[in-house]
Amino acid sequence: MKLEKIILDNGLKVFFLNDNDKHTTYINLIVNYGGIDNKFKVNNKVYTMKDGMAHFIEHLVLESTKYGDLMHNFGKIGIRSNGLTYINRTQFYIDTVDHIYDSTKVLIKGIHSPIINKEVIDNIKKPILEEKRRSLDNKYNELYTRSLNNILDNNKYKTILGELKDIENIKESDIRLCFESFYRPSNEVIVVAGRFDREEMINTIKDAYNSLEFSNSIVNKVIAKHKNKVNKEKDIIKSDLHIDRGVITIKLDTKHYTPYDKLQLDLCLSCFLRMNFGLVSKFNKEMIDKKIINNGIGFSNYIIEGYNYIKIDTDSNRINEFVNNVIEYLDKKEFVFDEELFNLYKKSFIINLILRDDNIYNVVDPFIENFINFNYEDLDKISDLENTSFNNFKKSIEKLDFSNYSITILKQK
């Protein structure tokens, strides 16, 4: 699939991944406004919101619009749709085989035309409160939310859903302010993939936005200056679960990396984590042989506000020993760099890249992640993988500082 980028006069970025051999069309509208964006300036005046605002607005603009309940209406005509609030964005999608242009128009016009009044807010609040209560029953939610709080400097942020009292006390004027500040074309991106007519789609998007009015205020997010150290080095949460779980989150100072550097680093970290903590790793085997863990080790890397974070976690009732071993391993920096394994990973990544086009979601979803997280406006290519040598891989890992970490443990009472 070939990527095409178009910037409309209103500042909206549109990306097309056209493949008319497919039978479905997958349209994503992304608003650059997520759970963490509680502090922002409008015409130089600073506003601070409570947690949960972005998530509340996501519900509102889907469920209460001039065009009715969008998800319900889409569902009736066989269109799959949903909204998702992430830490750094709100994303709406429709996935359809019919009514492609009409539904794109309704999606754009609908989410920009919410009906906001006391009655609507009170109605939307109730299921969100239920959603929050459900999340309180899940201790793992608390673990990952706290582990994120422990590494982020912006300690105003606690949770995407907000606390029960934040949801209860949400104000109409704040909703309006946040909606008008962030739901505007210059702060949005549309990605269309699969089967569609390019010209008709571009005209549909233009027409939909031209029929809407947006505020002219100047809006900027206020991002807290990142400190070098993580917020909290160790945090223990008491739980009644049968198995303890520990998360080690390492903050890497990669703020100065270019988007392409970050793409390369993503590949290197994937190889590094598999090689050192995955099923093939000596470390994993040692932990299992010593019966410190039973199951394998989980790991991932992600980016928030320009910084890379590595997360390593496992379930074990000897969690302190596991955590100490990981920390010792990271401190020693005697990492495994296995050239043969590196080349096997590279080959498998290349094959997966070729196979990616079989499924439009496999193309679109990582593209959105890369674009939103580190502003990389392209698809990753085979040449990017081929150009990464073993020596470059080794060097890129060796120069990272793994000493800035936070440990969060879910421990039995």
Place this chain on the structure above:
Amino acid sequence: MNVITKYIKNDRFNKTSINFMFQFKIDKEDIMGITILRNLMLYTNKKYNSEELFAREKLNRFILSYGVSLQFINDIVFMNFSIILPNPNIIKDDYIENAINFILDTIYLPNINNNLYDNELFEREKRIYIENLLNDYKNAGFIAEKNMLDLVDEEGVFSKLKYKDLVNINSLRNEDVVNIYNKYIKNTLPFIFINGLIEKKIIEDIIIRYIDKLNLKRNKKLIDYTNYLVKNNYIEKKDNSHFYESFLYLIYNIKDYKENDEYKLLLINLLLNSNSSDILFNNLRKKSNLVYTCGSSCLLKNNVLIVKAITSKKNIDMSIMVIKEVMESLKEIDNYKENISNILYRMSLNLERQKDSFSSEIDKVINNYFKTDISLEEELDILSNIDKDELLDVINRLNLVSMYIMEGK
């Protein structure tokens, strides 16, 4: 020798899947052991007898994915070993035989020595199983679902297959798992289904070369899935819990169950639950704001319809009332004409959508072969032809057999 059960030549994707499926009627005492066996066969074989070696070898042999799944339909089990390989136009290396031999080794050369699995691995799998199970018992959703199933499932069929049993797992020995392997897998030729571009002849020759030295027999295909029905006498149960949320289940069956009632039950479930209709969602969430999550599901082969809502303690009574009203409202079936037509339209769109799915064609073939499910085309055809009076007849025979409430704080 005809070893391939069904082959679909599929050039629309860059990969080929091969499924080696074992189907057998399981003895109740083997249910725990088969799950442990599945896990043991997922990570090692005799040649690559540690997870580390096994994982590395999968990469070496260009196996994009390898999995072993277990599906239970009452007491009939499907154990499916599947691999996905890239098509030959993607890579130059001669990988097909290596990859297929790897999975055949995993099936026929398991990590068994002196009639025992590697004991470290066996004990570890048991520990993981027990720990996960004990952890599941701390999870609100799991506890509620298990309690609900225990309440309605007189035969213990759903519960015993779906939920694990600590007593059985503790007494499970290494040799029991080996016996289970010997009983169901060892000398059996699986049903083999292929979907992709790798030539049938190439795959067939590799498999024949491999199994030539083994004395394998294929089991007779089973297509008779016993219908276990839930009891008819009404039972209501309420438990208290320390969780924030309350779980509410209303369980219905069809009185005087007749052949073909199951498709009407399916349509009722879609009416209640599907996105194109979602009567439950509209009434419980949109109109009444009582829940964040609600839905229905049906066990077609068991004549069971389960309506579920997750809500707060204060909303339980109101939610029950709304669900009962919704069920009663189905009797005015003319009011739901548009919903039914939306469901059928949505199904026709899903037929189109399926064309983008790599596995949909082969899944259809497998389901049809074992008569486990009908295709979407057949389903659409059957549901489109359900007569209003026939549907109403089933709605009138819907019977609330149980209600389970797990009340939160």
